[in-house]
Amino acid sequence: MPEGHTLHRLARLHRRRYAGSVVRVSSPQGRFAASAVDGRLFERAEAHGKHLLHVYGPDATVHVHLGLYGGFTESPHPVTEPVGQVRMRVVGPTHWTDLRGPTRCEVLTDDEVAALHARLGPDPLRRDAKPDLAWAKVSGSRQSIAVLLMDQSVLAGVGNVYRAEVLFRHGLNPYVPGRGLDKALWDDMWLDLVVLMRAGVKVGRIDTVRPEHLPEVTGRAPREDRHGGEVYVYRRTGQPCLLCGTPVAAAELAGRNLYWCPRCQPAR
Structure with a gap:
């Protein structure tokens, strides 16, 4: 299972590529409610421990936990047809990202995000860690x-x-x-x-x-x-x-x- 540095590295990459842009989000596999965030502004990405968060604004944050088998693939344009069981695809101005095999991929409300943070201990990589x-x-x-x-x-x-x-x-x-x-x-x-x-x-x-x-x-x-x-x-x-x-x-x-x-x- 990826350790915390991997998720923070992904958050940094996704911030650089998508933050401040309107992105297209889909679920080629059909097991993720992509319509809740499709076409919205990707505000930021952050990580807490082994959890990755794509924040789209009020009451819309995509929560990803890779688990043992999950992984992202990152590619520059042009966008190609999905290969394999793609749970979530994010397409931005210059790059696109596919997610396969995560333990969790879900849209959370702000209250649910707060509850997630509350049940996790402090993360040595977060500046707000105590x-x-x-x-x-x-x-x-x-x-x-x-x-x-x-x-x-x-x-x-x-x-x-x-x-x-x-x-x-x-x-x-x-x-x-x-x-x-x-x-x-x-x-x-x-x-x-x-x-x-x-x-x-x-x-x-x-x-x-x-x-x-x-x-x-x-x-x-x-x-x-x-x-x-x-x-x-x-x-x-x-x-x-x-x-x-x-x-x-x-x-x-x-x-x-x-x-x-x-x-x-x-x-x-």
């Missing part, structure tokens, strides 16, 4: 920090990659309960997520390895993985830790794979 709201939930919870970081009502936009990597970068064992963290550590982790996720928006991939640990500095082979980017522990089960050489451990937690270094992130 990290203390997440800290209030983390600090009072017996759940592990690994579970809490993936709970979108606690913190929006963090997925499995950012979770594994921020825990490693701060030497925190994933099974430590939320109430076992101190505020200073949480503040450091939040700021680190802001920096890492902003970099993800900029380059379109997740890189979490510090400059001194990159392949060109250490002489190790570059990472080869379909997810791309240089990481410390994510999907590196059994491989040596880039810092201490201990084999990276893996387990399943709350239905998701978990990765950590037993030496660099010891149990307390």
Whole structure:
């Protein structure tokens, strides 16, 4: 599932191509009520966590959640016939966008958009984010920090990659309960997520390895993985830790794979 930086990257792209223009919106597949926004002014695009919002004005915001299989394709004019199951097509002055396979694609009222924002935790990529709201939930919870970081009502936009990597970068064992963290550590982790996720928006991939640990500095082979980017522990089960050489451990937690270094992130 795409992590938050991907949705913010899409929002930035769609703002650049469509904001301030009247667009044509259709649903070649027929499973989206495109008539509610077709021919209207595309005001702006924004993201909150893993949710993308195309805002058309009063009581008309298209909400997209890509889920596991959703994806956008972006093309310049001329517009061609739809290929495959296109849930939503947006056609602007110079480009057009097709959406396929999302978990959600729906038109929301302003009240429904407000309710969506209210049930999501603060997003490190949003300027209006309030990290203390997440800290209030983390600090009072017996759940592990690994579970809490993936709970979108606690913190929006963090997925499995950012979770594994921020825990490693701060030497925190994933099974430590939320109430076992101190505020200073949480503040450091939040700021680190802001920096890492902003970099993800900029380059379109997740890189979490510090400059001194990159392949060109250490002489190790570059990472080869379909997810791309240089990481410390994510999907590196059994491989040596880039810092201490201990084999990276893996387990399943709350239905998701978990990765950590037993030496660099010891149990307390």
